[in-house]
Amino acid sequence: MTQSTPGPVGRFHSGRVAEGRPQALDAWRVTTDDAEAAARVAGLLGGRPQPNEGGEALAHEVLTKAETVRVLLEGPDAVASHMVLRGSKGIVHRCDGLEFLSPEEKKGRPCGCPPLLADRKLAAREGRGPSPSISLTFRIAAEPSLGEFRFMSGSWQLAVQLADLTDALERVDGPAVCDLALELVVLTTKAGRGVCYRKPVVTVLGSSGTVAPQSPPPAQSAPAPVPPPRRRRTRPTPEPAVLDPAVPEPTAPESTVPPSPEASHSVSVDAALLRRAAEVLGTDGPEETVAAALSEIVAGRQRTAELVRLREQVGRIAAIAGQALQGRDS
Known part of the structure; x- marks a missing residue:
């Protein structure tokens, strides 16, 4: 190769x-x-x-x-992080959170970023401040000879984790075995909406001599026993009702339970709408915004489908009641 x-x-x-x-x-x-x-x-x-x-x-x-890959990181130097603000002509602000890294004429000067993470996130969301730019360099633990790979992220959650990550890497003698995972997050936004998304997480496990190079397979639970069939009570067969051919026969109601997050493999949204959607939905980041928007769409479709079913059922009940009344009068 x-x-x-x-x-x-x-x-x-x-x-x-x-x-x-x-x-x-x-x-x-x-x-x-x-x-x-x-x-x-x-x-x-x-x-x-x-x-x-x-x-x-x-x-x-x-x-x-x-969703999880076991990797090898060569100490704290395998992690690089800075803050970046891009404009129409490229990068206009690049710093380490305290001092400018570029442009060259500002290098070493105080960057003016707020000390609190919440204030930095607000400034970035409003386009006034930089966002995280994180780079991880690693090898796949099961086959290190394959070469180095890189993962780049702008995740605020990963940025919060970096201090603990570098400390943990310093305590490992030699290459550190880590799990690089896309962790499922389920939460409720400030507006009270339940959303789910995945965030990158790095977990330091130990040295290569003490940790297996591959993640253990997920545990599979034993299949539940099949219950014996229930005996149905016999009831007298009612006389068939004469229905209007235009009225459809009743059908079993469909389930309105939304699918599990694991059943969905990808979601998409127009990037130009993210900032406006975050203001309306009360979310803090792109992942939360995408998930909240999709949750609203799914909920709206379910409510619409349920309303349609209720209308059909009311129509059938009215038709049957009308036929019963006509039969009694005759």
Whole structure:
């Protein structure tokens, strides 16, 4: 396997771009320019190699089946983090939270970022301040010879975790075995709406000599015993009612329980609407905003379907009652 340019063999992603819209995924996506690397990643993490149509320049992508990947991080230097504010012409503010890193004429000067995380998030949401830009460089623990991969994120949740992460990496002698996961988050927004999304989480497990290179498979619960069939009580058969042919026969009501978050593999939303949607929905970040918007759409469709079913049932009851009254009068 050869690489035309030095650097990571590929990148990990928690989302992709499809038809101009961003998508958040339930499992890791890997992109690379190396066809052999793509095939080996698919063998390790599931999925299959395919042409990359997700918006990056790398030629191949693998939509894996893995929510958690065991990786090797070479100490605190494997983690890089700074704050970035982009304008129409590129980066206009880049700092470490205390001092400017660029542009060159401002390097080393106080950047003016608020000390509190909540104030920084508010400034970033309003377009007045920078957002996190985090980079992790690692190897897949099950096959380190495959080369280094990189994961880049703007997650505020991951930014909060960085201090503890670097401290934990410093305490490990040699490469640290870590779990890189897309953790499911279920919460209620300030507006009282229940939403769910996935956030990147890094958990330091220990040294390579004490931790297995692969995550244990998820435990599978034993199948529940099948209950014996119930005996139905016999009831006298009622006389058939004469129904209007135009009135449809009653059908069993459909379930209105929304699907589990794990059943959905991706969600998409127009990026231009994220800021306005966050103001309306009372959310703090893109993940919460996307999830809250989808929850509203699902709830609205369920209410509409339920109303349609109620109207049909009322119509059938009225038709049957009318026929009964006509029969009594005659």
